[in-house]
Amino acid sequence: MTSRTHPIAPASKSLIKAATAAFMLGCLLTPSFAQQAPTVLIDGSSTVFPISEAMAEEFQNKQSGKILATVGSSGTGGGFKKFCRGETDITGASRPIRSEEIALCKESGIEFIELPVAVDALATIINPGNDWATCLSVAELKKIWEPEAQGKVQNWNLVREGFPSGRLALFGAGTDSGTYDYYTLAINGKEHSSRGDYTATEDDNITIQGVIGDKNALGFLGLAYLTENAGKVKAVAIRQADGSCVEPSIATATDGTYQPLTRPLFYYVSKQAADAKEHVREFVAFLFDADNQKELVSEVGYVALPAEAATLALMKFESRKTGSHFEGGSKIGVTVTDLVQDAAN
Structure with a gap:
């Protein structure tokens, strides 16, 4: 090969x-x-x-x-x-x-x-310097991404008590993307239901660079881009119904334990x-x-x-x-x- x-x-x-x-x-x-x-x-x-x-x-x-x-x-x-x-x-x-x-x-x-x-295990990613949001629930991700969060949920301390007051910098797929459709469905419960005040792009490398450049950034993209940029960004684990925190990976996508973002x-x-x-x-x-x-x-x-x-x-x-x-x-x-x-x- x-x-x-x-x-x-x-x-x-x-x-x-x-x-x-x-x-x-x-x-x-x-x-x-x-x-x-x-x-x-x-x-x-x-x-x-x-x-x-x-x-x-x-x-x-x-x-x-x-x-x-x-x-x-x-x-x-x-x-x-x-x-x-x-x-x-x-x-x-x-x-x-x-x-x-x-x-x-x-x-x-x-x-x-x-x-x-x-x-694919759709990944939510953060900057390597982020040591607080290593595991988030779907409810917490929804608090960040739902339409009602626009102009209101601007800082990390509004996501969970005890988080720092750093200003959220959000990056993700553009509205013409299947990744956007699936992520909004899985997290917000409805396709194309999302806040609009984030950097939306069809180029996942822009999301990668945005998260690399800001300690308070958060984004979402496909697993391949996380794998390709290992060490430059890191994945957020998703808290499952049993309380466990599961990270996106080939293994967790294969066995179906990474939910609801395996697709x-x-x-x-x-x-x-x-x-x-x-x-x-x-x-x-x-x-x-x-x-x-x-x-x-x-x-x-x-x-x-x-x-x-x-x-x-x-x-x-x-x-x-x-x-x-x-x-x-x-x-x-x-x-x-x-x-x-x-x-x-």
């Missing part, structure tokens, strides 16, 4: 992405190159982006330039908009597709195959693209190869599908089973076992 060095500084990463995009655009505008190198078009969730990036890089290396794979990061909502307009072959999502997005795809004649790709991650594949493009079929087969899942998904800090689940997901793709197993929104408390069952149904 290709060696990938982490972390990449945000500014450097942006320059690399821009240079890569410019190179790819130049290549795609050359007719002979486009004919020789069919391209898998991937976009979507910033949380799923590290998986897509690792898979695309390794796939291209295996193909020796015969097939290319481009990866964008428009957020889950932005990715679905492109996908449902037929602009991409595959979109990553950190939540299930919504009813209105299903309707948009239907209007454009886009059928989709919903494939679970990994499990599935998805790929949605266009049936039209799968039927018409052999290179898309080859890429999906690569995605759900059990060895690739185990190595590449785990490498970027998420829980890989068990071999059985990866096989079932590929079978679902090959049978072109379309539609969503969810009721137009996220579900709390989904485990790896649930993903296997969803793939099998």
